[in-house]
Every structure is written in structure tokens, then in C-alpha cells.
Amino acid sequence: MTKKEILVLEDLLGSNKKIAADIREKLSQKGILTVNLMSSPGAGKTTLLESIAEHLTPDHKMAVIEGDIETERDAERIRAKGIPAWQIITGGACHLEAKMVGKLLPEIPPDLDFLFIENVGNLVCPASYDLGENIRCVLLSTPEGDDKPKKYPKAFTTSDWLIITKTDLVPPVPFDIQRAIKEAQEVNPSLKTFTVSALKGKGVEELVGQLISALKKLRKDNA
């Protein structure tokens, strides 16, 4: 990168950080737990959210912000489950930024428990942009291969949780779950890990239990 490019990027990241901190403070004070989901395209973010919705509602209230380059398809899938969803169409941009989320804040119902943000499908660029979340999750689907944490480290070093998805495809898909977890924890020792098959409903209950615990902790810290 040229010096000019680096300066522009630093400006952008600095301003994003401030907006994100403001979003986190506002939502946390309302007792809303915000979760940012990052992954490659097609790793199963929307399918996981559909499955989470089945476990969380009606006892808890959730909403989803969908980030996509084009189409409103993901928001439509979430709305079909009776969950409020807003679609951000980036029109080419490869990641969400805090200012895009910030613009939606006035529309977020104040009595919400969970706000999920589904990032643009991209295992690289979204990792550089804090969106004001309390928990950042990286999803790794088994067909992508167990060698990804060291090849795409930033998504793993900046995340709190690793969710290995599509475990029902192993075998025939050659994916060593223990190898993937070991490699991810070498990159980020504090990463909490989950394994799920959202299509088969496996592992989602445990994940939802941890989301509810995190919500309780947030509200206790607020009190």
C-alpha cells in the first residue's frame, strides 16, 4: 500500500472504532446483547440464525441485521420465521461498517434481548471492522477445510467464539474437527468453541444456552 492509501485506511478504521464504541454502549445500556456473525459465503450464518430463532423465541426477543452485497434474500428468510430483520445492501462493499449499523439504531425495539448482525460473507475484510458487538463469532463450515484458521488468522484472532458448522457432512467431507479447534486455539487461545449442524438441529441448544448466559451477565454488569 502507498502512504496515501495507509492514511485513508487509518482514518476510516479510527472513525469506525469510535462509532462502534458508541453503539456498544447504547445497546448494552438497554440490556441488548449484540452478536456479530462472520464467515465465508455459504458457511451457514442464515441457517444458524433460523435455528437459533426456533430455540430463543418466544421466551426471548431477537432481531437481525443482514449485511449483503446484493439482494434481500437473507432478511426475507429471517422474516419468514417471524423475526424482525433489516437488510443492509452494501452495493459492492465487502464488509459492514459501524456507521451502517448506527443508522439503524433508531429502529431497534428497546425491549429486545438479542440483536444479531450477519456480516457480508467474507472471511477476510469484516474482521477489521468492529460493529459495536458484545460477542464476535466466526463460523467455519466443514466443507471449507480444517486448515483455515492459520490461512485466515484475523477472523479467528479477533473473535470470541468459533462455531464449526455443517458437522453432519463429516464424513464424507474430510474435516478433522479436533485439528481445526487446535489450530484455531493456537491462533487465539481464548476462543470458545462450538460444533453445530443447524440443519439437523445438533449443538444449537448448547450455543443458545451460552447466549442466554452472556445476556444475563450483561444485565448483571449493568445493574
Add this chain to the structure above:
Amino acid sequence: MTKKEILVLEDLLGSNKKIAADIREKLSQKGILTVNLMSSPGAGKTTLLESIAEHLTPDHKMAVIEGDIETERDAERIRAKGIPAWQIITGGACHLEAKMVGKLLPEIPPDLDFLFIENVGNLVCPASYDLGENIRCVLLSTPEGDDKPKKYPKAFTTSDWLIITKTDLVPPVPFDIQRAIKEAQEVNPSLKTFTVSALKGKGVEELVGQLISALKKLRKDNA
């Protein structure tokens, strides 16, 4: 984007375009067909190259430039097949640029038939950077879902060939090959399509046949 950000990006893309045109001219004049492979992480670019190598060699000479954010793993896999490979480690950058390829030109053997460039695993950003290729391929693996062409259109509008990979996983993976092809061709009517399972060796022979035809055409145009 701010006006300053847009100007920096325009500079970058303009300069990339010139370098790419120079690379294409130099390699084409040597009779080397250059192919840029783009896809999401884990869509099977390296596995496809391993399978192509088995079909192309020893009758043809091929080499590979590998682009990754970190690690030399993909180049090692290609070298294990007896194929020369250079690893570009971008150190965080989400795509290859023509200048990175240009630096390797002095090392490319002049008697090569095919030069493959495996881009960073990312279905978004690489689509904006011409690398000097003759043929741009986008890979879409069946576990990613058949709804991707309209969600990530630029990778499909800028490509010459679409290669649907991991067809052996359908079923159980819910992927409608005809839907994916139809949608991709709505986005780009001139897209040539292939379906392969590189692990099972299915469809690769036809793809290799088309590569050899394209090489012959390049050399005929040169003569």
C-alpha cells in the same frame, strides 16, 4: 466512501489495469495461457489444480502462483505434485494485485504452457483486480448454496468460466445445479459453465479439454 477514499481507489485500479495489460501481453506473446481462479475460502481451488495437474502433465507444462493471506500450505500441496509453484503471502490483504504477479514474471519459465493463479479465498474483492489473465474462472462449491451468483454478482459478471465444484456432495447438500447455472447466466449470459468433483475426478477431463483448446487458440492468434 468519502471523496478521498474514492480517489485513492481509482488511482489503485487504474494503475493495476495498466500492469495487468502488460503482463497479459508478455505472457501471451510467449504462448503461455494464464488462468485466474477466484472463489470463497475452501471452494476447492487447490484440489482442482491438483486434479488438473494429473490430466495436463506430462504432455503439457504448467506452473502455479498461489495467493494466500498467510502460510505456504497451498504452494506446498502443488509442489508435492511435481509442479513449480510460487507463494505470494499478502500478509492481510484480501486479494492479489497485478503488481504482485508482475514481480514474479522474471521467474516464470518461458517454455510453459499454462500459468494458473490461485487468488486469495474471497468471493468479493479479487473480482476488482485484473491480474493479466486470459481466462478468469469463478468456482462455486455446492455446500455454499445455489443462491450465490446474485448475492455476489461481480465475481460472476467479470468471469469467463463458472466451475461448480464438489458435485459429489449433492445430495445430501441441498444445491440445485440447474438453478445455480441459470442464475449465474442471468448475471452474465456469456459465462461458460462446468461441473466437477475434483476429489472423485469427475468433469475435470472436459475442463482440461477446454483449457487445451484455449491454449491452441491463443497460439494460433499469435501466429
